[in-house]
Amino acid sequence: MNSPEKKIRVLVAKVGLDGHDKGAYIVASILRDAGMEVIYSGLRRTVGQVINSVIQEDVDVLGLSILSGAHETIARKIIDAMKENAIDDKLFIVGGVIPDEDIEKLKKMGVDAVFTQSSNYNEMTDFIRSHVK
Amino acid sequence: MTDKDKLLKIAQAKRQWEDGVLAKGLARLGQEKSPCKFYTPADVEGHDFLEDTGFPGQYPFTAGRNALPIHVPFWGRGKAHGVGKSVRHAFGYSGYGTPEDLRDYYIERAKGPAPAGGPNIAFDLPSQTGYDSDHELAEGEVGKVGVAVDTLADFETIYQAFTGDRDIDKIGSNWTVNGTTNIILAMYCALADKRGIPREKLSGTPQNDILKEFAARGTQVFPVEPSMRMTRDTITFCANHLPKMNWTSVAGYHMREAGATRVQAVAFAFVDAIAYLEQGLAAGLTLEQFYKQMSFLNFGGGMEFLKEAAVRRAARKVWAKIMRERFGAKKPSMWTYKELGGGVAGYWPMTKNRPLNNLVRVALGAAFAAMIGEPPVCEPPFDEPLGLGHSNEARQLAADAARIIAEECKLMDVQDALAGSYFVESLTSRYEKEIFDIIEKVDELGGAVAAIKSGWIKERIVESAIAFQRQLDSGEQIQVGVNKYTEPDEIEILIPRNSPYKAERLADAQQRKIAALVEFKKTRDAAKVAQHLEQIENAAKNPNENLIPFFIEAVKDGVSMGEICQALRRVFGEV
Numbered sequence: 001m002n003s004p005e006k007k008i009r010v011l012v013a014k015v016g017l018d019g020h021d022k023g024a025y026i027v028a029s030i031l032r033d034a035g036m037e038v039i040y041s042g043l044r045r046t047v048g049q050v051i052n053s054v055i056q057e058d059v060d061v062l063g064l065s066i067l068s069g070a071h072e073t074i075a076r077k078i079i080d081a082m083k084e085n086a087i088d089d090k091l092f093i094v095g096g097v098i099p100d101e102d103i104e105k106l107k108k109m110g111v112d113a114v115f116t117q118s119s120n121y122n123e124m125t126d127f128i129r130s131h132v133k
Numbered sequence: 134m135t136d137k138d139k140l141l142k143i144a145q146a147k148r149q150w151e152d153g154v155l156a157k158g159l160a161r162l163g164q165e166k167s168p169c170k171f172y173t174p175a176d177v178e179g180h181d182f183l184e185d186t187g188f189p190g191q192y193p194f195t196a197g198r199n200a201l202p203i204h205v206p207f208w209g210r211g212k213a214h215g216v217g218k219s220v221r222h223a224f225g226y227s228g229y230g231t232p233e234d235l236r237d238y239y240i241e242r243a244k245g246p247a248p249a250g251g252p253n254i255a256f257d258l259p260s261q262t263g264y265d266s267d268h269e270l271a272e273g274e275v276g277k278v279g280v281a282v283d284t285l286a287d288f289e290t291i292y293q294a295f296t297g298d299r300d301i302d303k304i305g306s307n308w309t310v311n312g313t314t315n316i317i318l319a320m321y322c323a324l325a326d327k328r329g330i331p332r333e334k335l336s337g338t339p340q341n342d343i344l345k346e347f348a349a350r351g352t353q354v355f356p357v358e359p360s361m362r363m364t365r366d367t368i369t370f371c372a373n374h375l376p377k378m379n380w381t382s383v384a385g386y387h388m389r390e391a392g393a394t395r396v397q398a399v400a401f402a403f404v405d406a407i408a409y410l411e412q413g414l415a416a417g418l419t420l421e422q423f424y425k426q427m428s429f430l431n432f433g434g435g436m437e438f439l440k441e442a443a444v445r446r447a448a449r450k451v452w453a454k455i456m457r458e459r460f461g462a463k464k465p466s467m468w469t470y471k472e473l474g475g476g477v478a479g480y481w482p483m484t485k486n487r488p489l490n491n492l493v494r495v496a497l498g499a500a501f502a503a504m505i506g507e508p509p510v511c512e513p514p515f516d517e518p519l520g521l522g523h524s525n526e527a528r529q530l531a532a533d534a535a536r537i538i539a540e541e542c543k544l545m546d547v548q549d550a551l552a553g554s555y556f557v558e559s560l561t562s563r564y565e566k567e568i569f570d571i572i573e574k575v576d577e578l579g580g581a582v583a584a585i586k587s588g589w590i591k592e593r594i595v596e597s598a599i600a601f602q603r604q605l606d607s608g609e610q611i612q613v614g615v616n617k618y619t620e621p622d623e624i625e626i627l628i629p630r631n632s633p634y635k636a637e638r639l640a641d642a643q644q645r646k647i648a649a650l651v652e653f654k655k656t657r658d659a660a661k662v663a664q665h666l667e668q669i670e671n672a673a674k675n676p677n678e679n680l681i682p683f684f685i686e687a688v689k690d691g692v693s694m695g696e697i698c699q700a701l702r703r704v705f706g707e708v
Contacts, residue, residue: 016272017264017270017271017352018258019351019352025595026602068258069274069277070277074273120606120616121606
């Protein structure tokens with residue numbers, strides 16, 4: 001359990017060419033309301049830029065928002081980069097339009113949680129609160 | 134008795150009804166307050182039939198943009214070509230994998246139900262944002278949300294599915310592309326040149342609504358100002374050389390999908406459209422030269438169909454006033470907009486849970502569309518949220534639903550059946566005012582270009598999206614099977630889905646596309662490629678130059694979309 005003065009810090013990131021950012025804004029707003037500090041990356045970031053932000057901003061959670069179907073490729077690159085930079089203790093969450101059959105694949109790969117359009121905000125905030133180390 | 138006296142009498146009678154019959158009814162059902170409303174002529178006080186509603190096809194067009202809706206002769210009851218059978222229109226948004234994969238899909242689709250006409254092509258994100266398939270940013274995205282197009286050779290491959298009685302002078306093509314529109318248009322012209330088809334016979338619609346990309350969809354390639362210059366190039370090139378080509382399809386729908394309210398979606402689409410028209414006028418064209426080639430995709434939709442119907446009626450009226458009063462258009466044919474859309478349910482209310490319910494959603498929305506004289510398009514097919522493409526079954530059901538609305542329900546037999554409804558008319562007037570309020574606000578901010586650059590429009594959309602999400606989370610808004618009726622005794626209904634898509638081809642699509650591109654680049658005359666790129670860069674520096682003719686010559690010599698955009702980025706900058 002985090003002490004009340006230490007706020008959970010989250011980076012919500014868009015990687016690749018996907019321009020749909022409604023989900024990213026909504027999630028950022030929900031997490032802020034839940035008392036977390038949220039940084040939004042903006043559109044079209046590379047994996048390298050996002051990993052740098054995770055390190056520099058010292059966030060507890062990296063949330064990747066993706067609706068383009070490129071989630072497997074991009075999640076794989078992020079997980080590899082997190083390991084290389086020894087930051088794989090941080091939570092890595094994927095959210096977006098993710099087909100059911102891909103959710104398990106992502107989790108096996110090392111994604112801590114996957115939230116889709118059918119998830120509600122309680123699931124998300126509860127998961128983050130109970131899993132941030 | 135004067136009208137005023139009549140309304141007073143009705144208001145008085147309403148109070149008596151509320152205190153008498155209604156109160157008794159509520160008491161019997163144990164209700165404190167009625168959850169329903171009842172509207173009377175008192176709610177449309179001042180409504181003037183001729184001024185506020187009018188006849189279909191006549192100012193102010195509230196009752197319909199055309200005297201006879203143009204879809205009726207094609208889709209109407211008893212017509213030979215029902216829904217899905219017309220070859221004249223591009224239909225069925227589709228695209229994936231490599232150009233070969235998509236070509237084979239179109240060949241296969243033509244054999245199935247509702248074969249439709251020309252292609253309505255979905256491009257992958259690298260093609261939409263001007264990167265070749267082998268670019269670092271394209272990794273993982275090639276062929277995913279649409280087909281990968283790098284060069285004219287790719288375009289030629291896709292269009293191998295459209296020859297003979299479906300050649301490109303007979304079909305319409307639709308391209309969901311914005312920032313790279315002018316390169317796609319150049320490829321189509323080059324394709325026509327190669328097939329010996331006169332360019333003026335080409336008909337089609339690129340989406341080319343770049344302002345809403347900044348506000349809602351995010352595939353802008355260049356900063357706002359040069360993006361508007363590219364739009365000007367599309368306008369003048371189409372006006373001068375491609376008389377059957379629309380130069381835009383203004384899409385309020387994307388802003389609605391991104392969270393805009395129904396009123397915002399219409400208002401923002403209109404302010405964008407105003408900015409494009411001003412761009413054409415500033416380029417020295419008259420409205421007569423380019424207005425008829427402007428179209429709208431649609432304004433999006435939602436599940437509150439009476440409100441959706443009212444906002445569409447208000448949109449027709451507001452636009453008529455904009456064209457007549459703001460632009461001073463003289464011809465009544467210029468007081469209406471051309472719209473390709475249809476149903477009013479929209480895409481975002483579609484759910485992944487119990488997806489067959491989506492058929493109910495779109496079909497009901499389409500019925501309301503029919504009741505205001507819009508085509509009863511039952512799009513999207515119910516399996517839209519389930520991933521790759523629509524199945525044959527879903528497309529059959531969507532076409533049948535529209536056919537049932539037309540042929541069995543006969544809802545197209547009366548034009549604007551909702552006209553005169555006290556509720557719908559009162560709401561139409563309210564929405565008209567609210568749309569104009571937003572347009573005025575944007576004018577105060579300096580117009581759509583300024584309001585996009587400052588982020589004002591985007592902020593309003595995000596604000597609305599968050600507000601709606603809160604209503605969903607709190608249960609104030611219901612989605613059946615998502616946030617209500619999800620107990621274990623409810624059952625998931627699935628039906629077989631067969632698709633002309635070959636999902637397995639996606640596994641190596643990126644690899645195949647990159648290999649083909651690398652091979653293709655070896656066959657080009659490198660000196661010519663370099664020369665074209667230099668010419669494009671120089672032409673881009675001259676704001677008076679139209680770039681499309683340069684693109685046409687370049688793509689003929691194999692210059693790729695990514696290379697052209699890279700040259701342009703050097704001049705225009707990046708986003």
